[in-house]
Amino acid sequence: MASIRTSAARVADLERRLAEAEAARTAAEARLVEVEEARARLERLLAQMRRDTFGSKSEKLDPDQRNLPFEDVEAAAGMLAAASEAAEKALGTRKAPSRPSERNKGHLPEHLPRIERVIEPDSILCPCGCGEMQRVGETRTERLDVIPAQFRVLVTIRPKYVCRTCAGAQHAQAPAPEWLVSRGLPTEALVAHSVVGKFGDYLPFYRQADIYRRQGIELDRTMLAEWSGRAAQLLAPVIDAMMAELRRSDRLQMDETTAPVLAPGTGAVRKDWLWVVLRDQRGWGGGDPPIVVFHHSQSRGGKVAQEILKGFAGGTLLVDGHGGYDLLADPKKTAKPWTLAFCWTHWRRRFVKFSQDTPSPICDEMIARIAQLYAIEKEIRGRDPAARVAVRQKFSRPIVEALRPWLEGCLQDLSSSNELSTHIRYGLKRWDGMTRFLEDGRLEMDTNGVENAIRPIPLTRKNALFAGSTDGAKTWARIASLIGTCRLNGVNPEAYIAATLRKILDQHMQSDIAELMPWNFRG
Template sequence: MVSGRAISAVYVADLERRLAAAEGARAVETAARIAAETRLAQVEEAHARLERMVKQARYEKFGAKSEKLDPDQRHLPFEDIDVAEGMLAAASDAAEKAVGTRKKSRKPSNRNKGNLPAHLPRIEEVIEPESTLCPCGCGEMVKVGEDRSDRLDVIPAQFRVLVTIRPKYMCRTCAGKSHAQAPAPEWLVPRGLPTEAMVAHCMVAKFGDYLPFYRQADIYRRQGLDLDRTMLANWAGRAAQLLQPVIDAMIAELRRSDRLQMDETYVPVLAPGTGKVRKDFLWAILRDQRGWGGSDPPIVVFQHSRTRSGEIAQKMLKGFTGSTLMADGHPVYDVLADPKQTAKPWTIANCWTHWRRRFVTFSQSTPSPICEEMIRRVASLYAIEKEIRGRDPDTRRAVRQQLSKPIVEALRPWLEGCLQDLSSANDLAKHIRYGLKRWDGLTRFLEDGRLEMDTNGVENAIRPIPLTRKNALFAGSIDGAETWARIASLIGTCRLNGVNPEAYIAATLRKILDQHMQSDIALLMPWNFAE
């Protein structure tokens, strides 16, 4: 007979086998669950990344293009309310007048009071009473005062025809052998219609006010002027060619500048013979010393190119004596700092706004404490910059060393610590590594009071290009794109110097047509213009 002890041993062994099998099955199930959870986490992360991409695409398509809200945009919802309020006020005034009730005295509004410029012509309209005879029969009343009110009036774009008359004189005594007549003035368009002021108006309307030539032609047609858009474009091309020496002199002035900013934007250009539009580029080179009180006037020059390569940037900066170039983090500018590829390497200072913009964009689709903290720290740096703007370079450097440098030095280890908690494939980690890779360029402003923290200056100068591009759709040829660059250079430099570009272009064209000396080209620079 089998003893009870043997039965117990068999039972225990069987139980142990069952337990081992259950633990093995549980381990397999746990491994499968972990694998499934890992795949689920990967899928959820990919899904979240796709959602961010969709949100960002929607924002780029339909959202505001600026990180800063335009103050005027805050008033947009209230404009209709103001219109309705004006309608109610007019109805109330009409009702009070009809009923004959006395209107309560209202406190006069201070809006726009006293803001009518003194140079505007004043047309006085005197409204006399029907009779100045005293109703009591005393005779004519005496004027003892008057009430005056100024109202702003407008005359729509008023065209006029300038008739040039050159009288002919002849001596009758010597049978017509002697005669006199003033020489015909040089015109921009030989035997053409426009004056220099008309051409300047068309140029600034398109390249400064973003009004394409075909829209201008529609406006002129309402006043009975049939000016084809091809005619307007021809005028602009002639003027741009005539103004080329001025632009060359501006470029020569830029070549002597030590610290510059550079950026580029694409422009659509019609490819000849294909019927398609290709993507060309306009490059902007800016000098602006107003941030540190420099004496050189600000200049921006645009140049056209077919591609966006480092070779193009090298070619455009050939002959420049500068040493430091502020630019964004695009790899094309790395070529300029490489001694193996550039004979005279530039020192590249990178832009904080471009780095900050990455965190702003990420936070618009995915709220993140890291983004909020990063934006807050960069904002503290800009608060310091606001206080020292316009101060001399030594003061700016001293303040930056004392206040900005501790913030920047604490930023890097904090970001490196954040990287340890993020997946390497995470978009936020990529944004952090973008700045850490360019750390030397981002921190150069701490050691040089003549540098800014960003390339906002050249970005602001380049902003009219996308607005013109949106309205004009594309340039019709390479010549059209080059004309675009020339005119944009003049208008942009005028704006930087507070000069009316329309008045400047009209006066400069006239001086050049009147044979202005090339040796005195400096007198034609926008910063030397006075209306």
Template sequence: MIQSRHARFGASSEKGDPDQRNLFAEDIEVAEGQLAAAGEAADKALDKASRQASSTNRNKGRLPEHLERVEEVIEPANTFCPCGCGEMVRVGEDRTERLDVMPARFRVLVTVRPKYICRACKGTSHAQAPAPESLVPRGLGTNRFAIHAVVSKFCDHLPFYRQAEIWRREGIEIDRTMLANWAGRVAFHLGPLIDALIDDLKASDHLFADETTVPVLAPRTGKTRKDYLWAVVRDQRGWGGGDPPIVVFQHSRSRSAKTAQEVFRDFQGRQLTVDGYAGYDALSDPKKTNDPWTMAYCWTHWRRRFVDYSRTTPSPICLEMTNRIAQLYRIEADIRGKAPDVRRAVRQQLSKPILDALRLWLEGQLDLLSSSSDLARHIRYRGGPRFSTSLPPR
């Protein structure tokens, strides 16, 4: 109940409380010493690298260059010298740039197609430009208007009924059912693009995946049901890859392992970064697939378990975990975008000692905790002390 209440109404920040203190146990002092030494070595190396890579570039508050500039010149009321010398000479100016906005303006696009005939042929010869193709034949809105409504709904989270209310203030009456019909037409025409994106994803060597619930109207019931959106992502910007980022959401009625197999059918890549959801296990099980995936479990999901636990039960173990993971994140931030061999070398030099010591420390903590406790369960969460010493990209 407390966890659920905090998830709905509590702070979303996952920063640790600096006032907490570590609790040391005699049987794990060696592991803690190794952990501290590894962290200090990484901090020292990163501090030196950060000083060398520091840049003097700062955000000076300049507005984007692509924005239209409209000059408003404000002349003084009188440019004649008060001493009677005549008109003063302009020697300079002060320029100030401020961001301005023009509210959305509606207009009516009138399409005129002149008709031509040859009177010498008694009207048998004629010419007229064909009507432009429209997303909604003989519809009230243009293609641009229909796409604007769809973008407002799915990107700006403006439901169709709210859009209808906004436009009603301008005297424009458009029913929400009409907007929904337009959205369906847009989705139909975007189908080939989605298929092309999925084909591009299938050729990627490393992907990210996650799933989330989505409420869907259940036909003829007047209620909503819980469906799922499976997000498949390719993002190589963190390690200097050349392929553009892609994210595709695939709808499903189920969150089962069978659905995971269907979503990733025919994919060539075999490295997948996921959370600890057991539904992905079928992808890495040699008994269920001829070409199993290599799973890289997400550190953020693991870290969040300790953050959430410490919010209701102060724990020095949780604080120590978040501090050590922060050191790993700092290493990753420093090498993000660099060549693979550079990242691998830095991880072996700085990250691996932290992970090796962290593994021993966690194993010692498990010996002190009840195996059925929540904290022990969080430690054993996907990866737990079995985590790879080669960090997956975040």
């Protein structure tokens, strides 16, 4: 009996040890899963950091970037073609085309001046001795030529007149015109050229100074910067009027981007922000002209957005998921709360980035379903709001309604620490705002409009590195507002800024400020 009890005790002890070992193994496996998920997250973060630093900044490859590798190949092909033509011409084997090529005829803009050069044959006498041949037609070939940027000096002469009878007591002379820089060097056209060069064509002032120096003109970068500041100050009432026009709108887009600014007295660069407010009704055929206004701030907090939108009537604001905008929708903290609609592109981008590092059927399916929504949006762009809502209700709503339960089911199969769960919850948490476009034909699905308006800012930031001061950042915001609004309205910003500066200097009436708006410019 004693041996049986001893054996039973040993069996129980072995079973206990086996259970403990199994529990330890299960715990170790759980820890291993957590470690593997953490490792995968770190690898994705590292890959994302590398891609953000060295790779494309968009999930969609820019066509210009896609064609970069082929430019050298095309250049080499051009060299080979030229060498082949030269060899054929030397050997006399090159065949003349059966009919003259007219591929350029009618393709060049009509407003360009045409300089005609007529090439007559050496002789128009008939070889048979019949006399002069009669002209029966001609062959016209158009080629595109360029005249390098040419500077000129405008000399203003104001004659003086005196009365000889009165011994010079009476005299007359036209008053001096008002200039942007009193007794200064630049015309309004030169200042506009420099300003658009930096804030529209991403050429910092020091690069412009180098370009001017090639033509023997010494213009210091600090001088160019001062001129731009003066121009921005004069144009401030125009930007204020554009903002006042925006206050009438109840469907807007808003976003923000970084603006590095040199902190005074420290030598360090401070990260400030440029906030952007956009009105663009072209997607649904609205009659109000598109406007974009930039606003400089040292903060990204919601109170800045409140201050920018102070005096607005309220309505629907299309934004990304930045938490600062939540303050605008809180009736306890905002006098006229906004209804927030959220951007589908920002949500889609999360799945695109995740799938770049970790293949995921969930990401592939999510991206495909969002693509279906965008295909519908493409078909209804430009149609009136009622038609857009009707199409969305019929085709987009079933896709959206099926999306939520599917995503909730996916969450049940994923651990709470999985990064993909975070991306799914991002949209589910904002579901009402994500689906608001289904009920309103005046809303877009995304903030791509305001992001496109922002796009020149990072390019300028990349080339100019930072603004030299807070005032410089404010100048940046003002000029960016004018250039961006000109582009939205198909207006040449350089011609507009030059003409508007001249009108303001000529004492244009403040009551007629509407005439100076970019969409009213006829250059």
